[in-house]
Amino acid sequence: MVASRNNTSNPARIPALGLRTLVLMFLSILLMFLDNRDNHLDTVRNAIGTAVYPLRVIVDAPVRLWVWASESSQSRNDLQLENARLKSEQLLTRARLQRLNSLEAENARLRAMLDAREQFEDRVRVAEIMAVDANLFRHSLVIDVGSGDGVYDGQAIVDADGVVGQVIKTGPMTSEAILISDPGHALPVEVNRNGLRTIAYGTGEFGRLDLPGLANNADIEVGDLLVTSGLGGAFPNGYPVAVVDTVNRIPQRAFADVSATPSAALDQVREVMLVWSAPPDDDVDDAALDGDDE
Amino acid sequence: MWTMQPWTVMMSNDRAIRHLPVILSIIVALALTMLPLPRVIEVFRPNWVALIMIFWALSVPRSYSVGIAWVVGIVLDVSHGTLLGQYALALCVVVYIVVRFHLLMRVFPPLQLTATVFALIALYQFLLFWINGVAGITAPAIVYWAPVLTSAILWPLIFTLLSGVSFRVQMRS
Incomplete structure (x- = not known):
């Protein structure tokens, strides 16, 4: 020394x-x-x-x-089988879509009568996941679209079954998104059955979201579907988020112990959809107005 | 191979040949870090980059010291999407210790060296854990401590492979 x-x-x-x-x-x-x-x-x-x-x-x-x-x-046989299955599935979906179209028109009429603001039709784009969980300390993923494709911070990401997460960092060619299951993520949701509003927090487990803010007497049951309420401004409303799987009411406590299973297969997705909910310049106003309405 | 001493500072005029294995090994380590893995084994992914940097700091401390480690750490931060500087700080501290005590560590028998690497990786993970704690990021404990074990297990393999490489480079130059 x-x-x-x-x-x-x-x-x-x-x-x-x-x-x-x-x-x-x-x-x-x-x-x-x-x-x-x-x-x-x-x-x-x-x-x-x-x-x-x-x-x-x-x-x-x-x-x-x-x-x-x-x-x-894949063998020809497999492909034919898959093709047949997809055709029947498409038939079903189209039948449903017809109903949806008429419902949408009806909804628009009713909203017009109520003098509510018009809902914009969402624009979506498919993105491929490049890396799941690049960051070990967060539930995140990297997708192959970036600010060059019009992606912005806070943009909602969904898959075929429900909400996956939101963009937290945009690069020129790739973006990083945080999943709804990340312990640092909170998502404003409402119960589809009765419009009860609450917030779903990530827990760090892929299969569980917590809803800590519900009073003991809140009208929530096992099997209730939670959809995005659109209140935070980041997510468009009406996308399925999770299904309530446990409701534990303990009389001494003020809040019920409620958790839900995410609808999206958070740890299995390979492709996701990015959602542009409204013209970008209107985004902030929309969120604020929606918040006042409800 | 295991007992081979690759420590001699390589005095080569051909800088490209001298740096090539180091750069290649760092790129391979980065690739292994980014390689998509099933979730079950994901948390056991060894700290490839830290192991590689420890090796080069141990064998060529004059050329590959804290500066290089810091730059590699920043690249690691960007590819992981962590706080910019988190991996850089951890890698820098670990490499500092290696460079500071490289003469001592070179005479360690293999088992003791592996134990030292275990401690170094534990320190590395602890620094990451600490920084996350300050920044308010929580993650399950296994995420931090599983790689310590796998890294220490893989150290002899990496040591043997890279000793061969650096020996061959010495022969050529």
Whole structure:
């Protein structure tokens, strides 16, 4: 130790190691501080993210190849069966859609009578998931569309069965989204049966959302479907979120112990849909007005 | 292979050849980090990048020290989508310890070296855990501690492979 103080002849000594480490540590803390408070560092993040993008594509290639291979090696018989199944499914869906069309028209008429604001038809786009859970500490995923495709922060992501999550960071070519099951995520929902409003919190488990804000006498039952209420402004309303699976009313407590199972297969999705609910410039006004209405 | 000493600082004029295995190994480690895995084994994914950086800091501490570790850490932060600087800080601290004590660590017998790597990765994970705690991000405990075990188990393999590589590079130059 004494010798190392002024030892330039020792080849093993790395000059100013401690100082360099301290400076870098300070720099890291500064970066984290800036990153946590605001989005000042998005340009830096995007630049490095773009540099890493080819690597992500290469890493993802074997999985894609496997999917492609298993698709193209299916037997003719299997394909015919699948085709028949899809046709019958499509028939069913179209029949339902006809009803939906008339209902939508009726809804629009009724809303017009009530002098309510017109609902915009949602625009959707399919996005492929590039990495599930890139960040181990969060329930997140990376999708293959970015700000170049019109994706914006806070945009809703759904799959065929329900709400998946929302975009938290947009890059030029990819975006990162947080799932509704992340412990840091909260989603304004309402019970489809009676319009009871509450908030669904993520728990860190894929199969469970918590609804801690419901009073003991709240009208909620096992099997109730929760849909987005659109109150937060981030999500368009009316998308299914979860089905209530336990309602535990403990008399001494003020709030019931309610949890729900997400409708979307959060840990199995491969493709998701991004939803543009309204013309982007109207977005904020909409949210505010909706909030006043209800 | 295991007992081979790859420590001699490589005095090559051909810088490209000297840096190539290091850069390649870091890219491979990044790719392994991003490789999609089933959820069950996902949490057991070893800290490939940290292991690689420990190895190079141990064998060539003059060339691959805290600066490189910090840059690699920032890339890791971006690819993980974590707080910018989180992995950079953790990697930097771990590499600092390795470089500071590289002479001591080089004479460790294999088992003791593996135990040291275990402790270093535990420190690395603890720093990540700590930063997450300050930032208010919660995650299950297994996410932090499972990689410590798998990383330590894989260390002898990585050590053996990379010792061979760095030995061959020495031969060529």
